[in-house]
Amino acid sequence: MFNAIAIDDKLTLTDAEFEQISDRVYDHCGINLHDGKKELVRARLAKIIRQGRFDSFSQYMEHVAADASGQAFSDLIDSLSTNLTSFFRESIHFDYLARSYLPELVAHKQRSGQLRLRAWSAGCSSGEEPYTIAITLLESLPDRARWDIKLLATDISTRILKRAREGIYERERIEPVPPALKNRYLTMRTQNGQKQFEVASTLRNIITFKYLNLMQEWPFRGPFDFIFCRNVMIYFDKPTQQRLIDRFWKVLAPGGVLFTGHSESLTGIRHQFQYVQPTIYRKR
Numbered sequence: 319m320f321n322a323i324a325i326d327d328k329l330t331l332t333d334a335e336f337e338q339i340s341d342r343v344y345d346h347c348g349i350n351l352h353d354g355k356k357e358l359v360r361a362r363l364a365k366i367i368r369q370g371r372f373d374s375f376s377q378y379m380e381h382v383a384a385d386a387s388g389q390a391f392s393d394l395i396d397s398l399s400t401n402l403t404s405f406f407r408e409s410i411h412f413d414y415l416a417r418s419y420l421p422e423l424v425a426h427k428q429r430s431g432q433l434r435l436r437a438w439s440a441g442c443s444s445g446e447e448p449y450t451i452a453i454t455l456l457e458s459l460p461d462r463a464r465w466d467i468k469l470l471a472t473d474i475s476t477r478i479l480k481r482a483r484e485g486i487y488e489r490e491r492i493e494p495v496p497p498a499l500k501n502r503y504l505t506m507r508t509q510n511g512q513k514q515f516e517v518a519s520t521l522r523n524i525i526t527f528k529y530l531n532l533m534q535e536w537p538f539r540g541p542f543d544f545i546f547c548r549n550v551m552i553y554f555d556k557p558t559q560q561r562l563i564d565r566f567w568k569v570l571a572p573g574g575v576l577f578t579g580h581s582e583s584l585t586g587i588r589h590q591f592q593y594v595q596p597t598i599y600r601k602r
């Protein structure tokens with residue numbers, strides 16, 4: 319059956335084109351563009367198609383396939399991924415870190431004499447999540463100078479990673495940061511008459527931003543003391559989620575914690591994590 323949504327008189331997204339796009343996206347990065355996402359795909363890609371002056375979605379996909387540099391495909395993924403995030407999003411995770419997990423971890427590491435901490439923000443978007451983790455760490459660790467802290471922050475979107483690395487946010491975006499922490503970790507500057515806020519180098523210094531497609535090989539083995547992978551798995555189907563959870567288990571240290579997004583429980587996934595509270599799981 320022919321089912322096309324008109325963008326204008328000339329440009330339509332047919333079922334076959336939608337299937338081709340969703341198959342390629344799924345194979346590449348696990349994002350599951352089911353039928354209900356057709357309108358979203360049409361709307362998001364229409365802009366690229368107009369800018370590139372392509373005659374049809376098929377012609378655009380031919381261009382993507384022919385681009386050996388991979389940039390066109392990267393732009394396609396960038397325009398389809400959802401990057402919604404904020405500072406202190408799902409604040410129970412930062413409360414749990416500060417009040418429960420880090421005090422226990424600090425005591426354990428002090429006993430072992432190894433003041434080394436490794437964490438991963440997987441699907442870090444524009445950086446608010448890893449910067450919030452970094453603030454929580456710096457606020458929670460006693461004798462900060464004695465600690466070797468590294469926070470890896472990864473995402474598949476090169477466009478969003480650029481913003482994360484810049485670490486400059488508009489006033490509305492820093493609203494969730496408590497005033498005392500704003501004073502300590504954000505500096506105001508004016509750009510074209512607009513007030514902006516730049517994150518402190520003390521935060522930047524412990525974070526490494528890197529491109530990483532979670533579906534591909536990971537160039538590290540951990541172990542991480544904790545992993546945030548929040549509001550990312552929601553875009554994957556169950557088999558993809560299962561593989562990811564198994565891989566997170568492997569790179570977590572014993573006793574390490576996995577944080578997932580508010581609507582991402584491990585229900586229906588085979589795993590050995592201990593349930594701590596909703597969206598917090600511990601490797602025991």
Ligand SMILES: C[S@@+](CC[C@H](N)C(=O)[O-])C[C@H]1O[C@@H](n2cnc3c(N)ncnc32)[C@H](O)[C@@H]1O
Nearest residue numbers: 347399400402403441443474475531532548549
């Ligand atoms: C909705 S944001 C979540 C940001 C942050 N974790 C939070 O909860 O606020 C989802 C992020 O996952 C990234 N993403 C989606 N598929 C990915 C994949 N296969 N590998 C790595 N990152 C991916 C997207 O680019 C996007 O930045």
